[in-house]
Amino acid sequence: MKAIIIGAGEVGFHTAKLLVEDNNDVILIDQSREACRRVQEQLDLITLEGSGTSPSLLVEAGIKEADLLMAVTNSDEINMLACVIASRHGVKTRVARVSDPDYFANETDLSPKDIGINLLINPEQLCAEEFYRLLNVPEAREIVEFEDGKVQLVAFQVKPTNPLRGTPLSRLADHGIPSDLRVTAIKREDGTTIVPKGLDFISEGDEVFVIGSRESTSQLLELSGVSLNQKIHRAIIVGAERIGISLAQALEKNGTQVKLIEADRERAEAASTILRKTTVLHGDYLNPGFLEEAGVDGVDGFVSVTGDDENDVMACVTAKQHGAARVLALVQKPRYLPILENIPTLDAAVSRHLTVVNNILRLVRRGQIISAASLREIDAEVIELVAGPNSQITYNEIQHLGGMLPEDVLIGAIVRQDRVLIPTGASVIQAGDRVIIFTMPDSIPVVEKLFVEPEAKRFLGRKGRK
Structure with missing residues (x-):
């Protein structure tokens, strides 16, 4: 796949890195x-230096x-205009990062497709949704859903009281534990990750990744x-930017009593006109005395989203x-994440x-991959593929796939x-099955090839139907 990425910030850099690791042809454009x-x-x-909206540079x-x-x-x-140009040149997939929700608040007036965007990314809304999930399912470190849940x-994480320790x-x-899990x-606590076998066991402090039906994972x-769907009665949010406001709105709908703290008076006043049920406070969120006055003692959730890493x-x-x-x-700054894990x-x-x-x-995963997710805690990905007719993965018992599957690949x-x-x-995997696979990034190209119908058989199939 040939990909053009406009913007060499953290998002552009890390996406380019993943696409390059998948052996894609990537060109990155930035004005800096x-x-x-x-x-x-x-x-x-x-890399090309210049504007991502320059037709000649594109x-x-x-x-x-x-x-x-x-x-x-x-x-x-800039992101929207670049997609307009890409659409006119026939680029199949056009992704735009758009943070301001007002652009497409009423899609009867203007929708992303009207200006050539077929995949819209709103970073602030995605982060607000992630915080909301972490507040409501506090002890589940990661939840990735496939097939509509x-x-x-x-x-x-395995607690000292977990009855499965040592089993x-x-x-x-x-x-x-149900069989469909x-x-x-x-x-492990020392940072090593294993793809376990039947004789392996879990220990206190382990981070355990399991896959299965919604019912079986809930039972485990x-x-x-591990508590699920914890009721958040009181929450304090610091930062009246879009993430903080979106999170406050979501918590309001859930019946949570929310207080939002903002150090800038104008932003605090603006937030108070948007949020109907949230109490907006203007003050120094780093001052312990002010936090005590705001009622931080015993609050169920405290979220700081000012955008200043050290202050948050x-x-x-x-x-x-x-x-x-x-x-x-x-x-x-993603490089801070390993350090923060130790706080x-x-x-x-x-x-x-x-x-x-x-x-x-x-x-934007290519080929047979229909969805994918990187995991935060470990350097691994979960991908969902469709088994093509006559592909190598089909019509063989999994135990007989032998050397086809790398050791760090597990069919979940x-x-x-x-x-x-x-x-x-x-x-046995059959043609048309949707298969969810746990894998290390380097093995993705190998796995993908196993799910694709060979070109020769595809050609013969078409010829035979004429």
């Missing part, structure tokens, strides 16, 4: 010479042959003492020390840029019509 230089030093791709980048154009600069207008991949995975059924990975989490982390640490039950911070008083962090990259990845679930099947060694 320094940004282009940084990308070229780290990635094997071509022609130079090969827009007439491009399969994907992704505009992810900080300017909504029929299949879930869930990550959780070989092959004996989980002895504890009442599979442990896909275990991240309940048995493991410090606000969360201060809130935790003064009685907040669960504290979450927004992170602008015990911070319950979770959401990366604005990696949240966007993850959603873009779901949308098969969706056949409306049935969710957790495969065994004797299972």
Whole structure:
């Protein structure tokens, strides 16, 4: 696939990195010479310095042959105009990062398709949704849904009281764990990750990744003492930017008593005109005394989303020390995430840029891949593919696929019509099955080839039908 990415910020850089790792032909455009230089030093791709809305520069980048154009600069207008140009050149997939919801608030007046956008990314809304999920399912570290929620991949940490500690995975059924569930990975406390076998077991402190039907994952989490759908009675949000306001609106609808703190008076006043049920406070969110007056002691959730990494982390640490039950911070710089994992008083962090990259990845995967998700806790991905007729993966028992599948690949679930099947060694993948696979990034191209109908058989099939 040939891809043109406009914008060499964190979103553009990390998406380009993933596409290059998948052996795609990527050209990245940015107006900053320094940004282009940084990308070229780290990635094997071509960079062009200039405006992503320059028709001549886009022609130079090969827009007439491009399969994907992704505009992810900080300017909504540049991103939208680039998609207009891409549409006129026949680019199949056109992705735009648009942060201002007012552009398409009423799609009867203007819709993304009207200006050539067929995939719209709103970073602020995606982050607000992630914070909302983390507040309502506090102990599930990750939840990825496939097939409209029929299949879930869930990550959780093993507590000292978990009755499954020390049990070989092959004996989980002895504890009442349903058969339509599979442990896909275990991240040990020392940071190592394994794709487990039947004799492996989970230990206290492990990060466990499981895949199965919604019912079976819920049952496992309940048995493991992981709370689901926790009611958030009171929440404090710091930052009256779009993420903070969107999160407050979502919590309002859920009946949560919300207070929003903003250090800038004008932004606080603007937020108070938008939010109907939220109490908006103007003050210093880093001042422990002010947080105490705001009622931080015993609050169910505290979320800091000002956009200043250091201040957001410090606000969360201060809130935790003064009685907040669960504290979450927004992170602008993804390189901070490994450091933040080691701060015990911070319950979770959401990366604005990696949240966007993850959603873009779901949308633009090529070939047989119909959806995909990167996992935050480990360097792995979950991909969903359709098995093509006469593809190598079909009509062989999984246990006999032998050297076809790399060792770091695990077939987690098969969706056949409306049935969710957790495969065994004797299972057979049939043409048309939707297969959900847990894999390390380097193995994705190998896996994808196994699901594609060979060109020669496709040609003969068409010839025979004439």
